[in-house]
Amino acid sequence: MDDLYRENILDHYKNPRNYGELEGATHHYHDTNPLCGDEITMFLLVGEDGRIDDVHFTGRGCAISQASASLLTERVKGKTLDEVKAVDKDTVLEDLGITLSPARVKCALLSLKTLKAAAWGLTGWPGEEAKQAAE
Amino acid sequence: MAVTARPTRSATKLDVTRIRHDFPVLSRTVHGKPLVWLDSASTSQKPRQVLEAMRVVYEEHNANIHRGVYEFSERTTAAFEDARAAVARFINAPSPREVIFVRNATEGLNLVAYAWGRDNLRKGDRVVTTVLEHHSSFVPWQQLAKDVGAELVVVDIDEEGRLRLDQMRAELKRGAKVLAITHTSNGLGVINPVKEIVAWAKAAGATTIVDAAQSAPHMRVDVQDIGCDFIAFSGHKMLGPVGSGVVWGRAALLERMRPFLYGGDMISRVSIEQTDWNELPWKFEAGTSAYVDAIGLGAAVGYLEDVGMDAIHEHEVALAARLLPQLVAEDGVTVFGPRDTRDRVGVVSFDVKGIHPHDMATLLDREGIAVRAGHHCNNPLMTRLGVSATTRASTYLYNTMEEMDALVAAVRKAKKVFGI
Structure with a gap:
């Protein structure tokens, strides 16, 4: 039963890193997954050099959505926006280190979706950008 | 809140072991564990008898209904109309011509809102409904009320999840054109006293629509006893195939209504200038009906009648009586809705502090237990x-006491995983 909810994920769920609103944020965005009610708000403080000096999040929802947001803030903090462009669906799933069923993948990707919307105004689901561009 | 102490029956009138043999899917395993199907409020599993009835049509006499004059078409048409008669018997409808086959309860409820509501609801009229409604019983009236400028009145529940009957009675006394009410809540499992409420609504002159999607599969539903004007339910929640559903209405109302969909089979004569409608029930069955599914539904109601609706209800009350006290006693578990078994069906919604329903459903899935997590269209x-x-666990005639205990054990295990 517990192979999915490894210690690392539960630790990030119960003790989320970089949690709380960020005063003076230059970018922020709020998004939800209407299917399950997961919510994430991402706050970025981007310096003039394009570097993410600080990143915070708030949210509520399942362990997968909240742990992935916490992991994501750790991954992007201190990186430039250019460098963050390389962070994709696979990065997030690798950081979680588990195999998710299709129904749960969106829980994991909500944080990256919200981050990309905050940074660049991209509101599509990670991994489905090509499909959206085609539309 | 006190838990009502009731003796747990070790056996009910149902022979669950025999019943389970009729459902091939129940012997499957999931993640190496025997499947425990606790999502029947979403859709039920199907017995061989239903699958066989459909196979016979497809393999032995498939042909479109009401069209051919050849043997196969006549046989299939007869089977289709037999299914209608079986459904009419099942809900004690005065006549099979009042039984209209649709895809599901949603389509049935929309049919009433469009075909009756659009021609009858006026500005300033009051539509009385409840906070317990499934979106399919709520949204059609919400939207229609907006379109015509009618008032939408939503009756609340009490702290136990039961409908506020005092409020309902008072609102109906103030006047109502429509009462749209669910017989049984798909989120909380409470049974509303619809017979009583419909009588109040009738006294106010309202037209009454009952959503029986969660009651028709689990208990005796008698449209004449309830006294309502329309009732709708889905076949796939009551052992029938997906794509089968029913809306029943009083003939006097159906006859005055315009059709919902235009097309083949629902007309008697078309000229360039005008069209005459077919008679009931075909006036509301445009295009080729899902006739094989309807025949499957006929077999399903036959199966349910053989087992007995009272026995099924009693069995599910016993399952709830086994499950509820265990969940209520569990630390960190909140059970929504009534915690005793009075006036409820086997739908148990709960939450475990610190575990999101989606995580809970994923963890239960690892134990082979299928439950629904989400807002339940509610x-x-x-x-x-x-x-x-x-998180919602919902039972049916094929569930066992052992499965109730397995659910509780798995909830405990999930708590352990989350360190609760």
């Missing part, structure tokens, strides 16, 4: 309860 109710989602 947003107004979830908002009323102050939650975004719940």
Whole structure:
């Protein structure tokens, strides 16, 4: 039963890193997954050099959505926006280190979706950008 | 809140072991564990008898209904109309011509809102409904009320999740054109006293629509006893195939209504200038009906009648009596809705502090247990309860006492995984 909810994920769920609103944020965005009610708000403080000096999040929802947001803030903090462009669906799933069923993948990707919307105004689901561009 | 102590029956009138043999899917395993199907409020599993009835049509006499004058078409048409008669018997409808086959309860409820509502609801009229409604019983009237400028009145529940009957009675006394009410809540499992409420609504001159999607599969539903004007339910929640559903209405009303969909089979004569409608029930069955599914539904109601609706209800009350006290006693578990078995069916919604319903459903799946996690197409109710989602276990005639215990054990295991 517990192979999915490894210690690392539960630790990030119960003790989320970089949690709380960020005063003076230059970018922020709020998004939800209407299917399950997961919510994430991402706050970025981007310096003039394009570097993410600080990143915070708030949210509520399942362990997968909240742990992935916490992991994501750790991954992007201190990186430039250019460098963050390389962070994709696979990065997030690798950081979680588990195999998710299709129904749960969106829980994991909500944080990256919200981050990309905050940074660049991209509101599509990670991994489905090509499909959206085609539309 | 006190838990009503009731003796747990070790055996009910149902022979569950025999029944389970009729459902091939119940012997499957999931993640190496025997399947425990606790999502029947979403859709039920199907017995061989239903699958066989459909196979016979497809393999032995498939042909479109009401069209051919050849042997196969006549046989299939007869089977289709037999299914209608079986459904009419099942709900004690005065006549099979009042039984209209649709895809599901949603389509049935929309049919009433469009075909009756659009021609009858006026500005300033009051539509009385409840916070317990499934979106399919709520949204059609919400939208129609907006379109015509009618008032939408939503009756609340009490702290136990039961409908506020005092409020309902008072609102109906103030006047109502429409009462749209669910017989049984798909989110909380409470049974509303619809017979009593419909009588109040009738006294106010209202037309009454009952959503029986969660009651028709689980208990005796008698449209004449309830006294309502329309009732709708889905076949796939009551052992029938997906794509089968029923809306029943009083002939006097159906005859005055315009059709919902135009097309083949629902007309008697078409000229360039005008069209005459077919008679009931075909006036409301445009295009080729899902006739094989309807025949499957006929077999399903036959199966349910053989087992006995009272026995099924009694069995599910016994299952709830086994499950509820265990969940209520569990630390950190909140059970939504009534915690005793009075006036409820086997739908148990709960939440475990610190574990989101989606995580709970994933963890239960690893134990082979299928439950629903989410808002159950019940947003107004979830908002009323102050939650975004719940975990919902729902039973049927094929569930066992052991499965109730397995659910409780798996909830405990999930708590352990989360360190709760």
